[in-house]
Every structure is written in structure tokens, then in C-alpha cells.
Amino acid sequence: MSSLKFVGICGSLRRQSTNRGLLRAAQAGLPAGVSLDVVDLSDVPFYNADLADKPDSVKRVLAQIGAADAVVFACPEYNYSMAPALKNIIDWASREPDNALLAGKPASIMGAGGGMGTSRSQYHLRQVCVFLDVHPLNKPEVFSNAFAGAFDADGNLTDAHLQKLVADQMQALANWTRLLRPR
Numbered sequence: 432m433s434s435l436k437f438v439g440i441c442g443s444l445r446r447q448s449t450n451r452g453l454l455r456a457a458q459a460g461l462p463a464g465v466s467l468d469v470v471d472l473s474d475v476p477f478y479n480a481d482l483a484d485k486p487d488s489v490k491r492v493l494a495q496i497g498a499a500d501a502v503v504f505a506c507p508e509y510n511y512s513m514a515p516a517l518k519n520i521i522d523w524a525s526r527e528p529d530n531a532l533l534a535g536k537p538a539s540i541m542g543a544g545g546g547m548g549t550s551r552s553q554y555h556l557r558q559v560c561v562f563l564d565v566h567p568l569n570k571p572e573v574f575s576n577a578f579a580g581a582f583d584a585d586g587n588l589t590d591a592h593l594q595k596l597v598a599d600q601m602q603a604l605a606n607w608t609r610l611l612r613p614r
């Protein structure tokens with residue numbers, strides 16, 4: 432079976448982010464033949480059309496997205512919607528000619544937040560995916576509570592049930608990617 436490259440994008444910039452912890456759990460639970468690199472958004476500036484010569488940080492992340500077969504979004508919920516760092520890199524990527532980095536790309540979405548498990552922000556992200564022609568996996572959904580003991584103080588996912596759910600999502604994303612983009 433062909434190998435697959437996933438790229439992970441986390442909307443939280445803080446060091447002990449539980450959403451980045453979900454991506455580390457995804458890395459730990461990948462199916463055979465699948466890799467997952469997580470991008471660094473800490474030095475990516477706000478999208479500005481005046482920056483015609485893109486900053487190196489933007490070029491670096493866009494190259495990672497372009498090289499990936501699928502995107503894994505870790506989507507925090509800020510005020511019932513997506514965190515700005517996540518929307519910002521999507522906006523940067525969407526301005527490439529013909530939306531070439533995102534159009535037709537498979538994706539999956541996971542998130543850690545308050546009691547609703549980031550469901551509201553994830554559904555906003557799904558709406559954005561419609562316009563960008565990104566194809567998010569429907570199931571399994573990963574809605575996790577960041578404040579109920581499933582993560583340690585460093586943001587690592589310690590809950591075995593959620594670890595399995597995240598691993599199941601990675602297997603489903605591999606299947607989905609091979610279905611959409613046969614090679």
C-alpha cells in the first residue's frame with residue numbers, strides 16, 4: 432500500500448496546548464505507512480495582501496501543506512468559533528493560485544476545549560472547507576474536554592478512550608485519502 436503524508440495544523444499557539452497534545456496523540460497512533468508533521472504557526476503573521484513577497488514562515492508552512500496528502504486540523508474553540516491562528520493560515524493557503532494547496536484535499540478535524548468539545552468551532556471550520564473544496568472526514572468526530580482530566584499539565588492526552596478515538600480517526604483519514612486520491 433502507498434505511503435501517505437499528513438500535515439497537522441493546530442490553532443493554539445501556547446506551549447502546553449491540549450490541541451497540540453491531540454496531534455501528538457495522533458502521531459503516536461498512526462497506521463503503518465503514514466507520517467504526520469505538525470506545522471509551527473508561532474511566527475506566521477496575519478494575512479496581509481500587501482505582503483506580496485511572502486514571509487519565510489508563511490512559505491515554510493504553505494510548502495508543508497502543499498506536500499501533504501491530507502490535513503489534520505486541531506481546532507480549538509474561541510468564542511464559539513475557530514481560533515485566529517488556524518483561520519489565518521487557512522487564509523494564507525487559500526490565496527495560492529487556483530487554491531492549489533487546498534482544493535480537493537482530504538482532511539480530518541479534532542479539538543479540545545470546554546464542555547462542548549469544540550463542536551461549534553469544528554462546524555465553523557467545516558463551513559470554511561465547503562468554500563475551499565477541502566473534504567473533511569465525517570466520522571469519527573473527536574470532541575474532547577480539555578478540563579476534565581484527559582490531558583496532563585503539559586497538554587499530553589492521557590485518556591485511553593480518547594487516544595483510541597484519535598487513532599481511529601487517523602485510520603479513517605488514511606482510508607478516506609486513499610479513496611479520494613488514489614495513487
Ligand SMILES: Cc1cc2nc3c(=O)[nH]c(=O)nc-3n(C[C@H](O)[C@H](O)[C@H](O)COP(=O)(O)O)c2cc1C
Binds near residue numbers: 449512586
Ligand atoms: C479567547 C478565548 C475564547 C474561548 N472561548 C471558548 C469557547 O467559546 N468555547 C470553549 O469550549 N472554550 C473556549 N475557550 C477555552 C479554550 O477552549 C481552552 O482555552 C482550550 O484549552 C484551548 O486549547 P489549547 O489547550 O490547545 O490552548 C476560550 C479560550 C480563549 C483564550
